[in-house]
Every structure is written in C-alpha cells, then in structure tokens.
Amino acid sequence: xxxxxxxxxxxxxxxxxKRGVPEGLWIRCPDCKATIFRKQVEGLLGLCPDCGHHFYxxxxxxIRQLLDEDSFEEWDAELRPCDxxxxxxxxxxxxxxxxEQKKTGLSEACVSGRGYLRGRPLALGITDSAFIxxxxxxxxxEKLTRAxxxxxxxxxxxxxVSGSGGGARMHEGILSLMQMGKVCAALARFHEAGGLFxxxxxxxxxxxxxxxxxxxxxxxxxxxxxxxxxxGPRVVEATVKQTLPEGFQTSEFLLKHGFVDRIVRRPDLRGxxxxxxxxxxx
Amino acid sequence: MPNVPPLPFERPVVELEETLSKLExxxxxxPDDQDAIRKLRTSIVRKRREIFDNLDAWETVKVxxxxxxPQTLDYIELVFDEFVELHGDRAFxxxxxxxxxxxxxxxYKVMFVGQHKGRNLKERNECFYGCAHPEGYRKALEKMxxxxxxxMPIICLIDTPGAYPGVGAEERGQAYxxxxxxxxxxxxxxxxxxxxxxxxGSGGALGIGIGDHIAVLQFxxxxxxxxxxxAGILWKHVKHADAAAKALRFTSKDLLAFGIVDEVIPExxxxxxxxxxxxxxxxxxSLVKALRQLMAVPADKLLDRRYEKFRKIGVFEEQAVEVxxxxxxxxxxxxxDAANESNNKTDGPAKPTPAARxxxxxxxxSV
Ligand SMILES: [Zn+2]
Numbered sequence: 001x002x003x004x005x006x007x008x009x010x011x012x013x014x015x016x017x018k019r020g021v022p023e024g025l026w027i028r029c030p031d032c033k034a035t036i037f038r039k040q041v042e043g044l045l046g047l048c049p050d051c052g053h054h055f056y057x058x059x060x061x062x063i064r065q066l067l068d069e070d071s072f073e074e075w076d077a078e079l080r081p082c083d084x085x086x087x088x089x090x091x092x093x094x095x096x097x098x099x100e101q102k103k104t105g106l107s108e109a110c111v112s113g114r115g116y117l118r119g120r121p122l123a124l125g126i127t128d129s130a131f132i133x134x135x136x137x138x139x140x141x142e143k144l145t146r147a148x149x150x151x152x153x154x155x156x157x158x159x160x161v162s163g164s165g166g167g168a169r170m171h172e173g174i175l176s177l178m179q180m181g182k183v184c185a186a187l188a189r190f191h192e193a194g195g196l197f198x199x200x201x202x203x204x205x206x207x208x209x210x211x212x213x214x215x216x217x218x219x220x221x222x223x224x225x226x227x228x229x230x231x232g233p234r235v236v237e238a239t240v241k242q243t244l245p246e247g248f249q250t251s252e253f254l255l256k257h258g259f260v261d262r263i264v265r266r267p268d269l270r271g272x273x274x275x276x277x278x279x280x281x282x
Numbered sequence: 283m284p285n286v287p288p289l290p291f292e293r294p295v296v297e298l299e300e301t302l303s304k305l306e307x308x309x310x311x312x313p314d315d316q317d318a319i320r321k322l323r324t325s326i327v328r329k330r331r332e333i334f335d336n337l338d339a340w341e342t343v344k345v346x347x348x349x350x351x352p353q354t355l356d357y358i359e360l361v362f363d364e365f366v367e368l369h370g371d372r373a374f375x376x377x378x379x380x381x382x383x384x385x386x387x388x389x390y391k392v393m394f395v396g397q398h399k400g401r402n403l404k405e406r407n408e409c410f411y412g413c414a415h416p417e418g419y420r421k422a423l424e425k426m427x428x429x430x431x432x433x434m435p436i437i438c439l440i441d442t443p444g445a446y447p448g449v450g451a452e453e454r455g456q457a458y459x460x461x462x463x464x465x466x467x468x469x470x471x472x473x474x475x476x477x478x479x480x481x482x483g484s485g486g487a488l489g490i491g492i493g494d495h496i497a498v499l500q501f502x503x504x505x506x507x508x509x510x511x512x513a514g515i516l517w518k519h520v521k522h523a524d525a526a527a528k529a530l531r532f533t534s535k536d537l538l539a540f541g542i543v544d545e546v547i548p549e550x551x552x553x554x555x556x557x558x559x560x561x562x563x564x565x566x567x568s569l570v571k572a573l574r575q576l577m578a579v580p581a582d583k584l585l586d587r588r589y590e591k592f593r594k595i596g597v598f599e600e601q602a603v604e605v606x607x608x609x610x611x612x613x614x615x616x617x618x619d620a621a622n623e624s625n626n627k628t629d630g631p632a633k634p635t636p637a638a639r640x641x642x643x644x645x646x647x648s649v
Contacts, residue, residue, distance in 0.1 A: 076600075084540070084597035085531045089516035138596035145593065168484070168506045170516065173530045174542050177484060177506040178595040181492050184464035185592050192469065208506070210457035211445075211485040216465055230456035230485070231447030235511075239447045249452060259455050 029053050031225075045266045054203065054223050054266055058104075059111040059128040062161055066270050067124070071116035076146055081108055081139045085173050093171040096132070104130045109164070110140040112147040114156070118274045120281070123151035125160040127209065129202075135166025136209055141179025144213060148186040157196040157277050162214040165227075167207020180212035187216055196280040198273060201228050201251065201260065215259065219276050221269070222251035222260045229254075286350050286555055291333060291341050298326045330552050337501070340524035342533050343509060345501040346480045350555040352562065354381055354396035354439050355405075357479065360562030361569070362387055365394065368425055374454060377418030378409040379442070380490070382425040387437065388570050390577075393429035395422045395490050396439035399480070412481070413446035416459040419489045423463050426470055435473040435573055438490045443508060445486030460489040467492035468588060473576035475569060477547070478502045479554075482532075494579075494588050495572040497545040498534045499565075501553050504542065505532035541595065545572070 027038050032051035045065050046055040063072050087093040109131035114123055125147045127134040151158040168176040199217030203226035211230055229249035237244055247253050254260040264272045288296045302322045305315055358365045367383035369376040385394040400406030429436050445456055474493030482504030509527035510520045534546040547568045550557035
C-alpha cells in the first residue's frame, strides 16, 4: 500500500538506546535545522528543545514514557515473522527480516502487552516505524488481534500507538492485506462489547494501517505534524498532477477535516490518555 | 466477441488464426483445404488453452485489465433479472465508481454492490477508472446496513486498481471510510458474497471485500499493492512490474493455496472478454450456489464463521519459549533472531498454511 516518502530520521535509529553508541552525540532537527544535543532531546521525550519537533521514539521508549514504571508485561513476544511467499526483490525478504531485527533489536514491527497507566490497567499495542516502516504483516496483525481479543475478554481499555509508513507489508502480499480485515473484525467485537479504544497516530501512519485499526479509535489522538493518510503524498501528487496544499496529510489537516479528535504533544500524552480512560471507563 | 484485439502472448494463436482465415477465404476449397481448416480450428483451441493454462502473473494482470473484459454494469445486465439503483451516500455525493442497489438473482432479492471501471472514455472519466472515493465506500456501507436490516443477502463485485489517491479523497477520509467498512462488514448479520471480477487493488478492494464467501475469477488478481506500485518502491522503477507481479503471488491459484479465497470461478477459453455471456452464466451459477449454501447457515453461526474466516489468515512462527528477556542485550537478541531465522531456512520456505494457534507461552519483558 502507500508508503511514506522517507524513513524516519531519528536520534535513536541505531537501536535500543540503553546501549547507545557515542556517535550521534549531536543531531540536527529536520524542522528548525538546529544542531542539538542528543541527550537533551532524549530528556524531552524526543522533542526538539528549540521548536518542539517530534523525533521518532522506539516502542521501548514509548512504553517507558506512557506506562507506570515496570508495569508492562509483553504479550506474544515469541511470534516471529516468516516468508510465506518466498518473496525477493533486490534482496530476499527472509534476509531483510534478519537485518531489520539486527538493526532494531525488535523481532517485529509490533509490541503488545498489558500495563498500567496511573494505576489503571490497559492493553497497549505499538507499531514501530523503525522495523520495515512499521508495516503490517502476519505477525503485526496477529499480535494486535490477540491484544484486542484479550482486552475484550478482560474488559481492558485498548490503546494502539501507530507509527507505520509502510501500511500493509508488501513482502507478505495478500496475507498482509487480510490482516486489515482481521484486526478490524476483532475491533468490531471489542466495540460491541463496549470497550474503549484510543488510537494514537504518530509520524507516519499511512496506507493499510491508516485504513484499518488506526482510524477506528473511539477517540483518535495525533502527535503534532505527523504524516497521516491513505495514499502516499507522492502518489497523490502524481495522480492529481498539481502541487499539494500546504500541510496536506498532517495531523493538523486531519483535525481540520474531522478525522482526528485532538492533537497532543508527546509530554502530554500520558495525561491525556489517563483522562480519556477516566471519562469512559468505570 | 469477434474483434477482440489480441494480447501480446496470444501471438502464436493469432498466427494460426491468420492462416485459418486465408484458407477460409478460398471460394472453392478442396477436400484437403477443408481438412486443414478443421485441423487448424482444433489446434487454435488447443494452443489457446495451453497459453491460458500457463499465464504468468504479469500476463494474468493484462487479462484482468483487458478493456473488453466484462465489468460490473455488464454483469448487472447479464446475471441479474432486475436492478434498482440506489445512489445516495447521505453525506457528500454519488460516486460512480461504486454502484449499489436492489437486484434479483434467480429467486433471491439481494443488495448489489459493485465497483465499475468504465467501458468507454466517458464512463471511465465518470468513475475514475474504478477508483472509488470515500463517498463510494460510504454509499456501499449505507446500503449494506439497510440490507442487513431487511435480511437481504449482499453481493459485492470487486474490480478496482485501488481507492482513489487524490486530495479530495484524503480530505474526506479515505482511510477512515475504508476502515469503517472493514469493521462494520465483519458484523453485518446477513450473508455476504464477494467476487473479485478483475482487479482486486489493495485496500480499495478490501473496502467492499469482507464476507462469508470470497471468490475470484480465474484471471482476476487480488493484491496488497499494484505490481507497478510495488516495483516503484522495492525495485525503484515501474519497469520491473512483471517481476513484482510474480513476487506478490496474487493469481487465483495462489489465492486459493493461501486460503484467501473459497472458490476460483473458471473463465471462458481465452478469458472472460471473449465470451461475456458465458462468463456471466458461470458467475451466476456460482453466486446462486454460494448463496443457497449461506442461506442455510443459521443466523447465529454466520458471524462466527465470518470472524474465523479472517481470524485464521496469517503465517508466522510461534516458539514456545519462556525467557526473561530483561537482560538480553540488543546484540544477543539480534543473533538469537538470526539463529531462529536460519533454523527456518533449513526447513525450506514456510508452507502457506494457517499458523497453529494455541496458548501462548509468555515471554516477560520489562522496559
Ligand atoms: Zn527543531
């Protein structure tokens, strides 16, 4: 499906930052072009101290930022992707998977589990845009579906933080497309059972991820200036043969057009989520 | 369909046909000529069958996109006894890329939903070559909800290169409307039959593609992305669309093998475009049969069946490990994963079977 124009340029792409390498001590903000001290960005939850630009954060850091300390219990960590199509473009998908796993320290693009937010239990799913653009293949679809099913059973609120430039993952072909249907069917049951689903859109949320679970929150939040949409901006530009309007497919654009409820800066996200859960859940 | 322009890979047949027409032009054919004509006719059929039995993925795409291929409006005429179009999406406008309305199929009254690409330039411009906007998906959902309310089964014909990638479509929530259809269709309490009749272009196809019986015409395809789109991203140039088409495994045979579709509906010799009536008759037979079976499914089982149908799709590995990964370093993790991956390789490529699901052993990880 559609894909984001660029992989996220990040402070932490090199891998889990606990074992961070000394290189990249200084990073450049793509927004205000300031050269900033990386440690300072990390202290600000991945925000540029000068302009507030939201850098990529890994799923690990996201969990740390959102949940009560040490409260996260991961689900389905043993799920591993395989290569059902025997897919190969310039390099085989099987090899790409190994490389992505090495690069990110993740086994797949999704982390899911249960945790607490200000003492309240919830189910959390995250798609991490560092792993093959956060695209959804069988494992991402399965992990999210299971998480939603467990949330339905245990009557937990469900929060999914999406960061997926890749939409449905091409390398698993039609199986990836069908994950959209699978996750949405699970959400339908969750919805019917009265569960609260808060969808948090981060940069980027595109294609088959946007066109499935990410858009279906009871409440939809977005981080500022994230790229969010169905078709990739370059595809749209090539189709309509005109310059795209200023701010096209940003969080602000979606808010204006009625598809996002609130734009939330990352430092406020934990509080916002807590408040929404407070309003909707006993 | 006498004047169908041949596809490039039909060249050998075309040559035989040229020879045949020369012989047929002889005013006073000798017994030898008549014999040759008979033999040629047989070999034309044989050759065409041989070619179409062995189409590769890219050739299949060419057939699926053939300009003379029957489309939704053709099937409305040839398959259904009556059609009462309903235009309103109740919000924005009438999207001509998705046609909806009441229809009669044999003894059944059904809700018809079909994507139409356009058979001539005027139609194609009206319906954006079959690329629907949010209003089209919304219209489809409105009518399908009504169908469920009145206990009417739903028939969806899928034929789209993809949902329209435009400024207006994004402004009006293309992603949201498709997502909503996926969620709602999974819960509509009435039988739904979906048939990919030409192109099953990614989310735009799936947006009317959640149902109880999923079928695909023999030379249709159903894919996560267009071969051109995939080639552009992964091969960095659309000229590799044929390679992408092969890699994506989206032909009817593959779809059946992966358990995505329940049925492959055979096409007339040389593709549906050579015999609209024949294709429509076969399609009608399949629809009626599937509908009869679904009408016999108890209402309280229908939605569970539909849920399970999509629930089981996906291929992955699940290792029953019980490890505390708190202290595992990134490097260890990566090498572990690499080792797992090479284990997989020794088993050869994974078989496209639904993954086993059982109680998951939980690996704990605190971050
Ligand atoms: Zn900045």
